[in-house]
Amino acid sequence: MTNSPMPRWKVFLSQYLRWSSTVTQAFALSIITFCVIFPLCCHRLLYSYYFIKSMYLDSMSEVVLRESLDRGQEALHFWQSSSTAATSRFNNFTQHPELLVTVVTARRKEARDYHYLLQVMLQLSNIVGSCGEQKCAEVLVCDVESGPQENQDAKVLESHFRVVRRSPQEQQSIQERINTFEKEKRDYVFCLRRGWELVKPKNIVVLEDDALPRNDFFIVIKDLLSRRFALHTLYIKLYHPERLQRYWNPEPYRILEWVGLGLVGATALLLSFPYWNPCSFSFTLSATHLLFFTLYFMTAAELLGRHYLLEVRRISPQLYAVSPATECCTPAMLFPGNASLRVAEYLDSSFCYKGHAKDIVLYQMARTVPGQRSHSVEPNLISHIGAYSSVRANPSRPKLL
Numbered sequence: 001m002t003n004s005p006m007p008r009w010k011v012f013l014s015q016y017l018r019w020s021s022t023v024t025q026a027f028a029l030s031i032i033t034f035c036v037i038f039p040l041c042c043h044r045l046l047y048s049y050y051f052i053k054s055m056y057l058d059s060m061s062e063v064v065l066r067e068s069l070d071r072g073q074e075a076l077h078f079w080q081s082s083s084t085a086a087t088s089r090f091n092n093f094t095q096h097p098e099l100l101v102t103v104v105t106a107r108r109k110e111a112r113d114y115h116y117l118l119q120v121m122l123q124l125s126n127i128v129g130s131c132g133e134q135k136c137a138e139v140l141v142c143d144v145e146s147g148p149q150e151n152q153d154a155k156v157l158e159s160h161f162r163v164v165r166r167s168p169q170e171q172q173s174i175q176e177r178i179n180t181f182e183k184e185k186r187d188y189v190f191c192l193r194r195g196w197e198l199v200k201p202k203n204i205v206v207l208e209d210d211a212l213p214r215n216d217f218f219i220v221i222k223d224l225l226s227r228r229f230a231l232h233t234l235y236i237k238l239y240h241p242e243r244l245q246r247y248w249n250p251e252p253y254r255i256l257e258w259v260g261l262g263l264v265g266a267t268a269l270l271l272s273f274p275y276w277n278p279c280s281f282s283f284t285l286s287a288t289h290l291l292f293f294t295l296y297f298m299t300a301a302e303l304l305g306r307h308y309l310l311e312v313r314r315i316s317p318q319l320y321a322v323s324p325a326t327e328c329c330t331p332a333m334l335f336p337g338n339a340s341l342r343v344a345e346y347l348d349s350s351f352c353y354k355g356h357a358k359d360i361v362l363y364q365m366a367r368t369v370p371g372q373r374s375h376s377v378e379p380n381l382i383s384h385i386g387a388y389s390s391v392r393a394n395p396s397r398p399k400l401l
């Protein structure tokens with residue numbers, strides 16, 4: 001009896017589905033990584049593609065709101081009970097400091113109990129001594145509230161920090177009916193200029209009142225200012241929203257970083273296989289295998305979340321990455337030299353409205369005015385604690401995403 005020949009598709013499958021076939025190995029590795037290991041490890045990571053929103057978002061948002069509320073109440077207690085003598089060093093300004101930190105603050109109706117400003121000032125007072133013998137910076141509170149009700153948090157801080165406000169004449173210029181975003185921009189310009197006039201600092205950081213500095217804030221800024229690029233930049237963004245940090249966002253330098261990461265990971269893995277190969281993979285350093293592992297690492301990095309990879313850079317201030325500025329948001333901005341004056345002038349000549357707020361104007365300025373460059377630093381130097389916006393409508397219980 002003669003054996004009938006195996007159909008061609010069976011021959012094809014049996015060849016490719018043998019474990020010794022690299023196609024089978026690549027397929028199995030991808031399935032195990034992306035469909036088993038990653039979903040198990042990353043389903044609670046907020047900025048990962050595997051995050052299960054329906055299961056965790058509400059509870060995580062509630063925890064963050066509760067923690068912020070507690071921190072706010074602690075900060076209120078701290079500032080109300082601490083003596084003026086203990087904080088007098090913040091009130092004694094030196095002229096021409098290396099760095100001035102101006103905190104722009106307005107009354108926050110909806111988030112009154114969270115005391116964002118008090119939280120930020122408590123953290124600043126804790127870390128401002130982290131630069132050795134000297135203070136890292138002078139700190140100024142710029143209260144832009146012009147309504148009939150006062151900014152109570154700024155009032156609490158008056159005996160501890162220098163708090164500047166518009167004069168009654170200046171108040172009048174802001175009383176006319178302007179939209180919220182134009183008002184926000186004018187407030188920012190006022191604070192930029194007032195900080196400069198007061199102490200003529202060598203560099204200025206402007207923080208919004210919901211930008212909580214991280215512990216290494218001043219150390220990283222010192223390192224940034226010592227780098228050559230800082231001399232020629234209009235501003236350096238110290239924060240970009242975590243949800244926009246993905247590779248799959250249209251930022252050209254990120255694509256380069258992404259491909260670079262894939263190539264380095266793939267090369268290292270293929271070179272190390274002869275010494276470490278628990279599953280007897282038959283991959284070698286060939287062009288096809290290099291391409292597969294480059295794509296494998298790129299996919300892994302994106303699905304895990306670029307945000308978590310950036311966190312590794314916190315090991316040292318020198319590892320913080322500087323790249324061309326991204327578009328959104330201005331909660332923490334470093335203006336080296338007298339760049340703050342140029343920015344104030346430019347903002348002054350622009351008009352803001354919904355969809356064209358001051359962050360967009362600044363981004364356009366750096367792109368369109370010849371000779372002006374702007375940068376972003378990653379990972380973030382501040383945490384954005386402002387769950388409730390003071391310029392936009394808020395949901396009753398804001399969510400993290």
Ligand SMILES: CC(=O)N[C@H]1[C@@H](OP(=O)(O)OP(=O)(O)OC[C@H]2O[C@@H](n3ccc(=O)[nH]c3=O)[C@H](O)[C@@H]2O)O[C@H](CO)[C@H](O)[C@@H]1O
Binds near residue numbers: 183210391
């Ligand atoms: C985390 C984030 O994405 N924040 C951005 C978002 O702010 P948000 O929508 O989060 O608004 P917000 O409440 O953080 O206010 C931004 C800043 O404006 C100040 N303020 C508010 C009201 C006012 O009349 N005058 C005034 O100066 C306020 O004290 C704060 O320092 O959009 C703004 C532009 O619109 C900026 O780009 C913010 O960086």
